[in-house]
Amino acid sequence: MISPTVTIKPILLPNALNVQVDMLMLNELHPLISGNKYFKLLYNISQAQAQGATTLVSMGGAYSNHLVALAVAGYTQGFKTKAYIRGEKNEVLNSHLSICAQHNMELEYVSRTVYATLRNNYTPQNPNEYWIPEGGGNALGAVGCEHIPKFTLLNTITAHYNFDINSTTPTNELFTNNYYNYCVCACGTGTTLAGIIRALQHTQVHTLGIQVLKGNNYLTNELIQKYNITPCALWSINEDFHCGGYAKTPTYLTEFVQQQSVVHNVALENIYTGKMLYAVHQLLHQNYFKPNSRILLIQSGGVH
Incomplete structure (x- = not known):
């Protein structure tokens, strides 16, 4: 059974710019058919x-x-x-x-x-x-991922039961009224990122993808060529936090993920969600995000 609700958890990452960080726990949708x-x-x-x-x-x-x-x-x-x-x-x-x-x-x-x-x-x-x-990773996968921000609520996410589809649901007001300024997800194939970009294209939310594989511009090219995403200022991909490449788990990453999992009581793994949170942690120290902004991280599942 797909859960009708998942939580949004605050992630307390100290920073000098008063940036609020939350995480949408899509891993709570189902123990095995989880997340994206x-x-x-x-x-x-x-x-x-x-x-x-x-x-x-x-x-x-x-x-x-x-x-x-x-x-x-x-x-x-x-x-x-x-x-x-x-x-x-x-x-x-x-x-x-x-x-x-x-x-x-x-x-x-x-x-x-x-x-x-x-x-x-x-x-x-x-x-x-x-x-x-x-x-x-195909076009229909990206269309499905458009529902991720459409179903985001402040405390819950309303999901489909038994794979029924309701494609008319509008993008949630937390994005359209600019409650969140950034939406961040880890990226492998780029399918999830493509869906989120499309869903938020008429808002002012900046969608940031954290690339978990090595490769200059490969994911950007994939979004443009495979998913027909138009380059614009409202989305970007950061290639600096693959931590050595796909499934590479250096000691500093492992220690960070273990610590943050305990501190925030969230399920993380080293391949996707851990790298995403590590990237945001580092970007906060680099003053990448605008002061007083709000960030929603996507916990994309995959933790059994």
């Missing part, structure tokens, strides 16, 4: 149902939160699910793949070379298959 994964799947599952597909197919690494969400969502919605897993099979499944298997997901292990080929050129094997790219 739920929104990325929302329209993809709806489209699969409309096409009469019976099997949802995707791909990911052995610790993919996307695959966990897909397995559980597909199971609850009556779909078969299949995933191509990058790398060799271990004798004992890890916690992520165990959840996938428990929800009847078919797991096929492929080499990195084959994986790269599938990622770039996958063709459904039969008409009953519906393909969802790695990480849920």
Whole structure:
């Protein structure tokens, strides 16, 4: 069951500019279909149902939160699910793949070379298959993520039940009346960021993406070319806090995440949300944000 409410928690990061920081706890939506994964799947599952597909197919690494969400969502919605897993099979499944298997997901292990080929050129094997790219990173995933700011309330977020869609819900007044000045999220594929940018395009809120992978301008180019996001002053991507690259966890990051998790009683991990909070912490010290502004951080889930 998808929770009808999630909380917005204050994050007390000392700064000289009286900047208020809050965190939208999307991980509270569901223990396994959590955070942005739920929104990325929302329209993809709806489209699969409309096409009469019976099997949802995707791909990911052995610790993919996307695959966990897909397995559980597909199971609850009556779909078969299949995933191509990058790398060799271990004798004992890890916690992520165990959840996938428990929800009847078919797991096929492929080499990195084959994986790269599938990622770039996958063709459904039969008409009953519906393909969802790695990480849920497609146009429908971005459309689903437009709902993240639309459903933001001061203390709660109203979510869809059972993947029903209500696309007419307006962007919440906390953004349109400029209660929040910044919306910040961690970025891998850029799908979540693209959806949030679109949802806030008629407000004065600045959307800031914290890139968790190495690479100059790759994510900016992805937003422009893949998601048709127009460059403007109301969104930006910071590339300085990948901490060595995707899934790299230097000691200073690990210690920061552990400390902040305890201090604020929030679920964080080192790959996405921890890097986002670390980036904001550093940017506050660099006086990046305007004085007296309010920032909403997106806790995008993925903590099991």
